[in-house]
Amino acid sequence: MTVFGFDAWQWLALFQLELLLFAGVFFLIGAADDLAIDLTWIWLKLTGRAKTREVDRAAMQAKKLHGSAAIFIPAWHEANVIGDTIRHALLSWPQKNLRLYVGCYRNDPATITAAMAAAQGDARFRIVIHDRSGPSTKADCLNRLHEAMRDDERRSGTRFSLAVFHDAEDLVDPAGLALLDQAIAKGADFAQLPVEALPQEQSRWLGSHYCEEFAEAHAKSMVVRDALGAALPAAGVGCAVSRKALSELSRGRVGAKPFREDSLTEDYELGLAVAQSGGTCRFVRARGSDGLLIATRAYFPAKLDEVVRQKTRWVHGIALQGWDRIGWGSSLIEVWMRARDRRGPMTAFLLLIGYTVLALTALGWAAIGLGYGEPVALSPVLKWLLIANFAAFLWRALSRFAFTAREYGVAEGLRALLRIPLTNIISIMAGRRAIFAYAKTLMGSAIVWDKTPHTTHPARMPPAGSGLQ
Known part of the structure; x- marks a missing residue:
């Protein structure tokens, strides 16, 4: 079936590329934000200002x-x-x-x-x-x-x-x-x-x-x-x-x-x-x-x-x-830090898009393997965007391993890497639930101590x- 000259496969591929571009750009913005914190911390360590x-x-x-x-x-x-x-x-x-x-x-x-x-x-x-x-x-x-x-x-x-x-x-x-x-x-x-x-x-x-x-x-x-x-x-x-x-x-x-x-x-x-x-x-x-x-x-x-x-x-x-x-505070530093604190809903949304892209990619590979459709060529810009995001992911994973291993040992540091997909899924679930909960309070629902049992x-x-x- 074709619509406006495109068949279903082409529409799916176009949708996948648009999601990939959107997620890639905003993931990279988040990575740059994290990198700024990382570089500041490294500078503090090198100058002795972050000594424990x-x-x-x-x-x-x-x-x-x-x-x-x-x-x-x-x-x-x-x-x-x-x-x-x-x-x-x-x-x-x-x-x-x-x-x-x-x-x-x-x-x-x-x-x-x-x-x-x-x-x-x-x-x-x-x-x-x-x-x-x-x-x-x-x-x-x-x-x-x-x-x-x-x-x-x-x-x-x-x-x-x-x-x-x-x-x-x-x-x-x-x-x-x-x-x-x-x-x-x-x-x-x-x-x-x-x-x-x-x-x-x-x-x-x-x-x-x-x-x-x-x-x-x-x-x-x-x-x-x-x-x-x-x-x-x-x-x-x-x-x-x-x-x-x-x-x-x-x-x-x-x-x-x-x-x-x-x-x-x-x-x-x-x-x-x-x-x-x-x-x-x-x-x-x-x-x-x-x-x-x-x-x-x-x-x-x-x-x-x-x-x-x-x-x-x-x-x-x-x-x-x-x-x-x-x-938001009265200084650029405060605005930056509070913006970082409030990334939760946006991060959850981007993670959801990212996992959707992965699912569509797997579906596309399966379709190509069965003889339906053809591989979609990525533009040079999109290729470099993916490379930059992959490098940022490796850096984040290395950082997570290093800080975890420092306090809990190498074994726990490795488990921290394996837990990355799980923590992402939890973030998606919590972000969705928080948005609905916030909407309820805007409509007058009372706030109670929603504590966790110990x-x-x-x-x-x-x-x-x-x-x-």
Whole structure:
């Protein structure tokens, strides 16, 4: 059958070439963006500005804090892990001038019971039970913890010097609190430690794919942002805000609440909000004398629906909500970094087109092999575009392998390469789901704490790769 002088095969080939050209151009733009980060990081390494400092972990663990620290841990349906987190944190951080605030909900008695049992009467522990039924949002729970901290300050007549944020499933680093305190004492208003996702023997493909993502982002991208003086997005765990900056975030808001309760990614917005109010942000990267990174460790989701749900929340909150919630910043560096943060939906769309082109190419080869149609000649421009994209892919793969292998070993680095197609598919699924979720909120749907369940804590079992017990 012919239409406008073209048969079905020719129309299919034309469609394939148009998709190939579109995807190739935009993939190359993304590759150039990534290459700019890579070259900046290489320059920082060569000039010694990206050197990871080495500290004595035991000495940092015992180090006296410059002031009092409030540790915030919001918890909803976390009975399986909250006890381990509390016990490990109180043992890892022996300082007397800290207070651990765990936020629970009145309709979650299992988490309340587990938290109370784990504290074992430690005077540094406070359980804060929300006066509303859960789940609300994580930001709402954090606001309740902030209120409890302010109540304690009024009763005691003293103020905390910093607030540290963690999640209910975290394995804190013994040296982490002192490093954050040190950064705040030296003038930072916001400080972030690296996050290290732990490999999972029972989920080498889904649960472990977070390893390469955090390894590369927190060894390169965050280092570059810090060096360029850009605002640092908080990871929501292993990060601290000075008491002064926290007050600044609360200024002028109803109830003096520092977090907007309709936010899906209040953690990401935290560091950017501090910078926007004139505060200084610092990324604190150090290793112990044992070579292990001083970082917050955790097991990430290991089931497909849970992985997609979590990444949907990230894309929705950062790329879509962030567009109209926090703007683009006031400098070219900020515009660049926020544009990078918001690439998620576009990346998902381009990946979908890329895999569509691969499917059409396979279909075309099969048709040619069966005697239907003829090979389509590529223009010189398209050939060079494909060569450039292939070279960019090899560079990206090498980078992913190198950063992953540095933290987890060569075997995990190789697995990171094999997981590339899977991570791409997850990105496509999360991007699609985020767009639909965002559309629903625009039509008035309420935002709730769409959290992922946690069943296993790192303190209970040795990790499959790098980790700290």
